[in-house]
Amino acid sequence: MAGPRLAHSTLRQEIIAIARRMNALGVNQGKSGNVSHRIADGFLVTPTGMAYDTLKPADVVAMGFDGSYRGARLPSSEWRVHRDILAARPEANAVIHTHAMFATTLACLGREIPAFHYMVAVAGGDSVRCAPYATFGTEELSRYAVEALEGRKACLLANHGMIAIGATLEATLALAVEVETLAAMYWRALQVGEPHLLDDAEMARVLEKFRTYGQQALATPRVVSPPTLDEAAPSPRRVRRHARASFRRARRR
Ligand SMILES: [Zn+2]
Numbered sequence: 001m002a003g004p005r006l007a008h009s010t011l012r013q014e015i016i017a018i019a020r021r022m023n024a025l026g027v028n029q030g031k032s033g034n035v036s037h038r039i040a041d042g043f044l045v046t047p048t049g050m051a052y053d054t055l056k057p058a059d060v061v062a063m064g065f066d067g068s069y070r071g072a073r074l075p076s077s078e079w080r081v082h083r084d085i086l087a088a089r090p091e092a093n094a095v096i097h098t099h100a101m102f103a104t105t106l107a108c109l110g111r112e113i114p115a116f117h118y119m120v121a122v123a124g125g126d127s128v129r130c131a132p133y134a135t136f137g138t139e140e141l142s143r144y145a146v147e148a149l150e151g152r153k154a155c156l157l158a159n160h161g162m163i164a165i166g167a168t169l170e171a172t173l174a175l176a177v178e179v180e181t182l183a184a185m186y187w188r189a190l191q192v193g194e195p196h197l198l199d200d201a202e203m204a205r206v207l208e209k210f211r212t213y214g215q216q217a218l219a220t221p222r223v224v225s226p227p228t229l230d231e232a233a234p235s236p237r238r239v240r241r242h243a244r245a246s247f248r249r250a251r252r253r
Pocket of ligand 1: 032033078097098099136160161
């Protein structure tokens with residue numbers, strides 16, 4: 001006899017797919033990262049200590065904001081970070097935490113990612129902050145992470161890794177990839193010299209542009225007039241005729 005239908009089955013599958021992709025994309029190491037998504041009465045989070053390839057929808061843990069959880073699996077040891085961020089940031093639905101190579105390398109040096117490249121604005125500010133170190137899984141780490149994320153969508157965690165948040169799992173994974181790319185570029189630039197930083201006025205300009213960047217689908221539709229006869233694509237017959245004529249001209253030369 002089949003048991004009761006698993007709640008949030010599709011979302012659980014999406015969480016597993018995102019967890020697998022963050023490793024395939026090289027923004028996480030082994031099973032050290034974790035993924036969560038908000039649900040009506042709490043959030044879903046990846047379980048602790050399980051390889052993503054083995055995860056089934058029922059392994060994803062449903063948790064309440066009071067820390068209670070349902071199901072056979074223990075939640076990620078970083079569930080507090082996920083809970084506290086989702087509680088503090090109502091606009092965010094997804095949280096991804098990874099131990100990405102270059103982001104973590106900078107975090108181990110206690111370095112933030114400054115405005116060395118305009119794309120730093122993708123995380124919502126003129127830097128990607130680095131939260132102070134605290135033991136993994138602690139309330140202290142969670143508090144530092146929430147503070148480092150204030151007004152931002154990503155941060156580094158000293159001697160640990162990085163966090164990205166967003167409205168959807170897909171957007172959050174894309175941001176994690178972007179932050180890791182920036183970390184890798186910054187790290188490379190540091191090998192050669194001291195990167196030139198963009199000033200506050202320029203980053204303010206970029207942040208303003210980013211507020212509307214990539215939102216053309218939401219823009220008011222514009223009426224585009226159909227092309228006139230001259231602008232219209234030539235007929236295949238006309239294209240063939242033109243090709244034959246230029247071939248003949250080339251032969252005469
Ligand atoms: Zn971690």
